[in-house]
Amino acid sequence: MRVFLDENFPLGLERRLKSDGYLLNSAPVKRPKASSGQGDAVVHISSSALAAISCSMPALSEQTAIAVVLSDMNAELGALEARRNKTCDLKQAIMQELLTGRTRMTNS
Secondary structure, X not given: OEEEOOOOOOOOHHHHHHHHXXXXXXXXXXXXHHXXXXXXXXXXXXXHHHHOOXXXXXXXXXXXXXXXXXXXXXXXXXXXXXXXXXXXXXXXXHHHHHHHOOOOOOOO
């Protein structure tokens, strides 16, 4: 399989294997794999057919920029989830106060 990169793609072996696994199961690679595969119940693909599949990837700088944006989004989602959990806990505490009668509501 040929992967075209705009820049070098230096990754550790473990990360490289994981990224290759994602790459091999991405839509642009799965379609040619499926058309080149042989068999009904269990599909096999020869190494030469797999080597003939090509796929383009963004440059390392663009990958890094994407990773930064995704990391920022994850941090923001974590903060929002913490805020939601805190609000749910506060709501539960207020409801408990009202149900036990420790706090009474008056109509004014």
